[in-house]
Amino acid sequence: MNPNQIFNSTKVKLQSAAVHFSEELKKLRTGRAHPGMLEGVIVQAYGTPMPLNQVAGITAPEAQLIQITPFDPSNIQAISTAIRENQSLGLNPSDDGHVVRIPIPALTEDRRKEITKQVSTKLEDCMISMRSARHEALKEAEQSKKDKLISEDDFSRLQKQIDDEMSKQKADIESIARTKEQEILTV
Numbered sequence: 001m002n003p004n005q006i007f008n009s010t011k012v013k014l015q016s017a018a019v020h021f022s023e024e025l026k027k028l029r030t031g032r033a034h035p036g037m038l039e040g041v042i043v044q045a046y047g048t049p050m051p052l053n054q055v056a057g058i059t060a061p062e063a064q065l066i067q068i069t070p071f072d073p074s075n076i077q078a079i080s081t082a083i084r085e086n087q088s089l090g091l092n093p094s095d096d097g098h099v100v101r102i103p104i105p106a107l108t109e110d111r112r113k114e115i116t117k118q119v120s121t122k123l124e125d126c127m128i129s130m131r132s133a134r135h136e137a138l139k140e141a142e143q144s145k146k147d148k149l150i151s152e153d154d155f156s157r158l159q160k161q162i163d164d165e166m167s168k169q170k171a172d173i174e175s176i177a178r179t180k181e182q183e184i185l186t187v
Contacts, residue, residue: 003150003158006141010162013133014169021126021173025180028115028122033060033104037089038068043082045075052079056100068093068100076100107184115184123177127170134166 001009026036035058045055052058056070056079070076076095083093083102093102107115138159145155 001140001144001149003141003144003154003161006137006144007158007161007165010133010137011165013136014130014165017126017129017133018169018173018176020129021122022176024122025119025176028118028180028184032063033066033102035060035066037104038066038083041082041086041089043075043078045072045078052082055079064104064106066102066104068102069098070100073098112184116181119177119180119184123173126173130166130169134162137162 023039026034027039035053038052038058041052042049043052043055044050052068055072055075056068059067059069061067068079070079076097076099079100080093080095083089083091083100091102091104093100095101141150141155141158141162144150145152150158
């Protein structure tokens with residue numbers, strides 16, 4: 001592989017790790033309601049497990065309320081059950097036969113600290129993934145250098161490019177994590 005291919009491949013891996021991290025943070029609860037909190041909820045509809053967003057529209061009409069409007073009203077009970085049984089959410093939905101409403105309770109200080117720890121854990125998982133991508137790229141570059149496909153200068157240049165990209169992505173995700181922690185700790 002030439003240096004550009006190795007760098008571009010690594011850059012894509014680093015960026016996808018950062019995007020995944022951002023998506024994971026959207027699932028964490030802050031004091032405010034947002035539809036992204038329910039991503040990953042699987043509903044038993046029509047005898048098949050389906051993502052919630054494929055069986056209902058999800059909105060947050062107020063800061064402390066999520067409203068779910070099923071596309072087919074016969075699924076309303078399955079939607080309520082799926083949300084209630086998802087322990088990581090800790091939410092208690094109520095339905096009136098047409099829509100499901102989920103009041104978002106204010107977070108306690110202990111719960112805020114617990115969620116902040118989850119942010120740190122997700123950040124570390126992302127960093128591990130990024131370091132792994134960097135390690136693979138450098139290993140590949142080292143092999144190309146041994147096989148005399150790239151020169152010593154190309155190898156050092158590639159190593160610097162990869163490290164620069166790694167630093168840039170690391171700074172971005174750390175900034176996102178700090179912002180999320182501030183959002184969580186703000187009462």
